[in-house]
Amino acid sequence: METFDAIVVGAGPAGSTLTHALENAGKNVLIIDKASFPRDKTCAGWVTPAVLESLDIDINDYRHDRTLQSISRFRIGMMGQSPVENCHGGVVSYGIRRCEFDAYLLDRVQSRKQLDTPVKSITRADDLWQINEQWQAPLLIGAGGHFCPVAKQIGSGPGKHETVVAAKEVEFEMTSAQAKACEARGDTPELWFCRDLKGYAWVFRKGNFLNIGLGREDNHRLTDHLEDFVQEMKQAGRIPGDLPDRFKGHAYLLYDHAGRPLVDDGVLLVGDAAGLAYTQSGEGIRPAIESALIAAQVILDAPDYSALSLRHYGEHLAKRFGHRSNERESAFEMPDWLKQSLASTLMRSHWFTQKVVTEKWFLHQQIPPLQIAV
Numbered sequence: 008m009e010t011f012d013a014i015v016v017g018a019g020p021a022g023s024t025l026t027h028a029l030e031n032a033g034k035n036v037l038i039i040d041k042a043s044f045p046r047d048k049t050c051a052g053w054v055t056p057a058v059l060e061s062l063d064i065d066i067n068d069y070r071h072d073r074t075l076q077s078i079s080r081f082r083i084g085m086m087g088q089s090p091v092e093n094c095h096g097g098v099v100s101y102g103i104r105r106c107e108f109d110a111y112l113l114d115r116v117q118s119r120k121q122l123d124t125p126v127k128s129i130t131r132a133d134d135l136w137q138i139n140e141q142w143q144a145p146l147l148i149g150a151g152g153h154f155c156p157v158a159k160q161i162g163s164g165p166g167k168h169e170t171v172v173a174a175k176e177v178e179f180e181m182t183s184a185q186a187k188a189c190e191a192r193g194d195t196p197e198l199w200f201c202r203d204l205k206g207y208a209w210v211f212r213k214g215n216f217l218n219i220g221l222g223r224e225d226n227h228r229l230t231d232h233l234e235d236f237v238q239e240m241k242q243a244g245r246i247p248g249d250l251p252d253r254f255k256g257h258a259y260l261l262y263d264h265a266g267r268p269l270v271d272d273g274v275l276l277v278g279d280a281a282g283l284a285y286t287q288s289g290e291g292i293r294p295a296i297e298s299a300l301i302a303a304q305v306i307l308d309a310p311d312y313s314a315l316s317l318r319h320y321g322e323h324l325a326k327r328f329g330h331r332s333n334e335r336e337s338a339f340e341m342p343d344w345l346k347q348s349l350a351s352t353l354m355r356s357h358w359f360t361q362k363v364v365t366e367k368w369f370l371h372q373q374i375p376p377l378q379i380a381v
Contacts (some may be wrong), residue, residue, distance in 0.1 A: 011037045012120070013146040013306070014138055016126055016157050018044065021278030021295035022150030023112040024062065029302035029326075036118040037142055043123040044113050044248065048105035049176055050256040050292075051209050051218055053078060055100045055195065057376040058293050061300065062112070066101075069111065076102030076213040080195040081365045086236065092195065099370055102193070103176070124155045136273060146312045147274045148302070150295075153258045157281035160269040169262045172206070172289050175233050175254040176220025185247035186215055197245065198364070199236065204350055208236045210245055219246060220254070222289055236378040254327040259265055261286045263292070263331055269324065270307075270317040277302050283328065287368035297307040297327060300379045327377070 015022045015028060026038045053076075059066060069075055075217075076098040078358060079191035084090030113120070121142075129147070130137045136147035136193030149157025154165050181189060189212065191197060197210040219240070221233040233254065240246045260267070265282025269275065276297030303325045307315040325331075353359040366372045 008140070009037075009142050011035050011142060013037075013148060014136065014142060014144040015148045016040075016138070016154060017043075017122070017150030017152060017278070017280065018113050018122065019025070019048070019109055019150065019152065019278065019295070020112055020292055021280075021346065022148070023109070023116050024296050024299035025148060025150065025277060025303050026116050026118050028300060029306065030116065030118045032303075032307050035046045037144070038113075038116060038118055039121045039124050039138065039142075039260060040124060041123070041125040044112035045106040047178075047255070048109060049174065049220075049255045050105045051176065051211050051220060052105050052108070052178070052195075052213070053100050053102045054100075054108070054292055055210070055372075057295055057371070057374070059101070061296055061378070063113075073107045073111065073215060074102065074213050075223030076193045078102060078196060079196055079306070080192075081369075082195050082197040082212060083200075083354065083359070083360040083364055083379070085200045085351055086197075086208070086239070087193040088351065088354060089358055090197070090199070091355060091360045093357055093365065095361070095365070099365075099372070100197070102211060104213065104216060106261060110222055111367050112337045126151075129160060131147070131273070134273065135332060139265055142363055145273055146306065148279040149274065149276040150299070152279045153260065153282075155276070157253065157274060158267060158280050161274055161276070162254055162266075162268045164267050169282075171226070171258045171260055172222050172224050173226030173256065173258050174220055174289075175229060175230050176218060176254045177254045178216060178218040178359045181215050181247065185207055185217075185249065188244070189217060190244050191217070191246060198369075200272040200350070200354060201232065202347060202351075204346060206232070208233070210240060217246065219250070219337065224264075259284050259289065261289065264328075265312050265331065269321045270314050272314045273312045273323055275302055275306070275320060281324075283324070285368070285371070290369060293371065294328065297377045298324060300377055302343060304379050311365050 012034040091299040135143040140212040206222035260282030263286040283294035286290040307319040
C-alpha cells in the first residue's frame with residue numbers, strides 16, 4: 008500500500024488548488040477523482056478578477072485556446088416583469104467553460120493523479136486513512152462536491168435532511184443559425200429571479216457557447232419551473248428555439264443553510280463538500296478556491312492532524328465568509344407576500360440590481376482577493 012502525506016478526493020477547483028498549494032510546500036500528495044479530465048461540469052461558469060488573482064492566473068495565458076468571456080453588464084429581472092440592464096463601466100467578471108477551467112487548474116498540479124478512479128472504500132487504521140485498500144495517508148481531504156464520499160466520514164450528509172439547491176442546466180455550442188437567432192449577448196449575463204424568491208434562472212452566452220439553467224432551494228417541480236422559463240425566453244427571442252433536449256442536474260448547499268462538520272481527526276472538507284456556496288447567489292467557485300487556500304495554510308501550520316489542531320480552519324472560514332446563520336436566532340421574519348412585493352419593486356431599480364444584486368451578491372466586490380502565501 009502506497010503512503011502519502013495527504014490524499015485529496017476530488018480534482019475540481021478546490022481539490023486541485025489545495026493539492027497545488029501543498030505540493031509547493033513539499034508535501035507528497037495523491038489526488039483522486041472518479042472522472043477523467045477534461046470533463047463536463049454543470050455550472051453557469053463565471054469567475055471574478057479576485058479569483059484569477061488568488062490563483063495567480065495570467066489572463067493572456069489562460070485565454071489562449073480557451074473561453075474567457077469578458078462581462079461588463081448584467082440584465083436582471085423577476086420572471087414576468089421587464090428586466091433592468093446595468094453597465095458597470097468595465098470588465099467585472101469573466102465567463103469560463105468549466106471543462107476548460109478545471110482542466111487548466113489540474114494541469115498545474117504535479118502531484119500523483121489517480122483519475123477515472125471511483126472511491127470504493129474508505130477505512131481508518133493506525134491513524135491512517137486508507138482508500139480502496141491501495142493508498143493511505145494521515146490526512147484525508149474531501150473536495151468531491153456535494154456527494155463527496157469523504158463527507159460521509161464526519162457527518163450525516165449527504166442526506167435528505169439537508170436543504171439543498173437543485174439546479175438543471177445545459178451548455179452547448181450554437182450553430183451559426185442558432186447564434187444569429189440568439190439575442191443574448193456575451194458581455195451581458197441575464198439573471199431572472201423566481202417570483203417566490205426561492206431561486207433564479209440564467210442565460211449566459213460565452214462566444215458561441217450558450218448556458219441556460221435554473222436553480223431552486225425548494226426543488227419541488229424544478230423541471231416545470233425550468234420548462235416555463237425556457238419557453239418564455241424562446242418566445243421573447245432571447246435564446247434559439249431549438250435547444251438540446253437534455254439538461255443536466257446537480258445539487259449543492261448554501262453556506263448559511265449547511266450544517267456539515269468541517270474537520271475531524273485527520274479529515275477536512277473544502278468547497279461544495281463543506282457546503283460553502285454563497286447564500287445569496289449560489290456561486291461556489293470563489294468559496295471553493297478560497298477554502299482550499301485557507302485549508303492549505305491551516306494544514307501547513309498545524310502541529311498534527313487532530314481535530315483540535317485543524318479547528319482553526321473553521322475559524323478562518325467564519326472570519327472570511329461570516330458565521331453561519333441560525334434560524335432560531337432570527338428576531339424577525341417578513342411574511343412571504345411582503346417579501347415578494349418588495350422584491351418586485353426592487354428588481355425594477357437600477358440602483359438595487361447593480362449595487363446589491365450584482366456587485367454585492369454575485370461579484371462580492373466589497374471583499375478583496377484572498378492573499379495567502381503557501
